[in-house]
Amino acid sequence: MRKQNHVIYREIQKPRQIWAWVLVMLIALLFWYIFIQQILFGIPIGSKPAPDVILIIAWFLFGVIFPAVMIGFIKLITEVRKDGIYVLFMPFHFHYRNFLYKDIEDYESIDYDLSNFGGWGVRINLKGEKAYTMYGKQGIKLFLKNETVVIGTQKPNEIIKAIDLLTRKG
Incomplete structure (x- = not known):
């Protein structure tokens, strides 16, 4: 392993x-x-x-x-690691999806509406943004070099604080 x-x-x-x-x-x-x-x-x-x-x-x-x-x-696991943000939506993903800091141009805490993505789960909206959400209306938005990703979270301040610590933004 x-x-x-x-x-x-x-x-x-x-x-x-x-x-x-x-x-x-x-x-x-x-x-x-x-x-x-x-x-x-x-x-x-x-x-x-x-x-x-x-x-x-x-x-x-x-x-x-x-x-x-x-x-x-069924569960959504989000991890902030030294090299990036990792998401696993079980049982639909077999491996973590990773978003490395070197590919993240910016990020922010957001409040979103279900109409943005048409529901919870792994979704893509009309703008081409991908979302990994379980429930709620809070998340973080990652602006990557080639795509935009929203990750639902119940603790947006904590995840932003962890990312800030590792990217030296905060």
Whole structure:
């Protein structure tokens, strides 16, 4: 395993939106209901029920795997290290996305609106700006040589302070 660069600041964000959890649980419950009715009790669902194999696969994906991933694995990790800012959006990224200080021309703390990016997650807006956000409306905006990136944070002052310390801006 590769040695990690010294971490100065680390923030881990997990989803907190009630509506998202309700949606995940409703989807899971629907697939559990269909699975129990058709597979366990032998009562077909609908006028043209799906074959049992397809139903078992769908139940496993949306009744077991999907909620497990949403509850246990989804998180946004932001790290300020000696050489740059690192972002990992689990389970969608397999490796940290890094934004090295040598490529950062400027940065600032911002308040943004969901309309800027169309929601939370990994997003690209009409201006070509990329965002890594979990929840909330605060973040830092990185002006890189070739792109602009927004990283959502619940502690913008702390992350800016850490970056200032390392870039000697503060």
